[in-house]
Amino acid sequence: MAGASRIDMHQHLLPPEFVSALERHGMGAWAPAGWSAEGALAMMDAHEIAAGVLSLSTPGPCLGDESESRLLTRQINQRLAELVKGRPDRFGMFASVPLPDIDGSLEAIRHAYDDLSTDGVVLLASHQGTYLGAPAYEPVMAELDRRAAVVFIHPTHLPGPPAPGVHPVLADFLLDTTRAAISLVLNGIPKRYPNLKIILSHAGGFLPFAAYRVANLANVIDKDLSYSEVLDGLSTFYFDTALSSSPSALPSLLQFARPGHIVFGSDSPYCDDKTIAFFADGLDRYEDLDPEGHAAINRRNAEILLPRLTAR
Known part of the structure; x- marks a missing residue:
């Protein structure tokens, strides 16, 4: 691992409790086979990743009734905390919450921060067709703001049938993240809760490319929404480079992101080694970034968000 420098803010785990729950609910195909902490460390060593912040991917912990979802959330978060405790130099954690269960989510946040010393929280972009800016989720956003939380938003399946022949990961996931970001801004979440530090997966979906369109048309649709206010809200987000550090995506992201x-x-592990290498190498080869810019994206910006990982 000589020279390892990256901090990976978008890395997933598949703990046995989650895999068993997926299989129980007929969703086993959603879980890449054979995940282990040892395998994650080997992947990190191969791609010059000093530390990885682990989170649960879609479909999240809400696979059954409320009681089952709360129990699974607790088991997953405790498993995450054990991994971090065992290798604090290599792993961080974004705790899961059982949205749309508000009371269960508030308890999961309390447990994650007060008992497990989590680095942040992962939220799915939507739940049963309701996006994160909805008034129903206000108590969760208020509590996360009180905790000055780093919030990692990950997409899930759109509220509707997929397009025949077009797998959801090809386009739907990008739209789900974009919808969540717009929902948050149009409902004033970044403005009301300025302590939140929200990271959007996959370079924000379509958001950097479409931000000025969104700001202009939001003002046309609703005159109470000013162009500058919407654009400023959209620019408060953080963005990860997963599957996105390409010659076509990076210019838009770099132009828009603060x-x-x-x-x-x-x-x-939802991407194989070849795909991870393709996008990591694309970032490394991008000539419009100077050495300071590369260092900031690979490591320093993450250290500012999560100081615990500094100097790992």
């Missing part, structure tokens, strides 16, 4: 608001992401 300085210090881009972090490295691998999307392992």
Whole structure:
């Protein structure tokens, strides 16, 4: 691991409790086979990743009734905390919450911060067709703001059938993240809760490319929404580079994101080594970034968000 420098803010785990729950609910195909902490460390060593912040991917912990979802959330978060405790130099954690269960989510946040010393929280972009800016989720956003939380937003399946022949990961996931970001801004979440530090997966979906369109048309649709207010809200987000550090995506992301608001992401183990290498190498080869810019995206911006990982 000589020279390892990256901090991976978009890395997933598949603990046995989650895999068993997926299989119980007929969703086993959603879990890449054979995940282990040892395998994650080997992947990190191969791609010069000094530390990885682990989170649960879609479909999240809400696979059954409320009681089952709360129990699974607790088991996953405790498993995450054990991994971090065993290798604090290599792993961080974004705790899961059982949204749309508000009371269960508030308890999960309390447990994660007060008992498990979590680094942040992962939220799915939508739940049963309701996006994160909805008034129903206000208590969760208020509590996360009180905790000055780093919030990692990950997409899930759109509220509707997929397009025949087009797998959801090809386009739907990008739209889900974009919808969540717009929902948060149009409902004033970043403005009301300025302590939140929200990271959008996969370079924010379509957001950097479409931000000025969104700001202009939001003002046309609703005159109470000013162009500058919407654009400023959209620019408060952080963005990871998972599956996105390409010659076509990086210019848009770098043009839109605020300085210090881009972090490295691998999307392992849902991406294989070849795909991770393709996008990591694309970032390394990008000539419009100077050495300071590369260092900021690969590591320094993440250290500012999560100081515990500094100097690992």
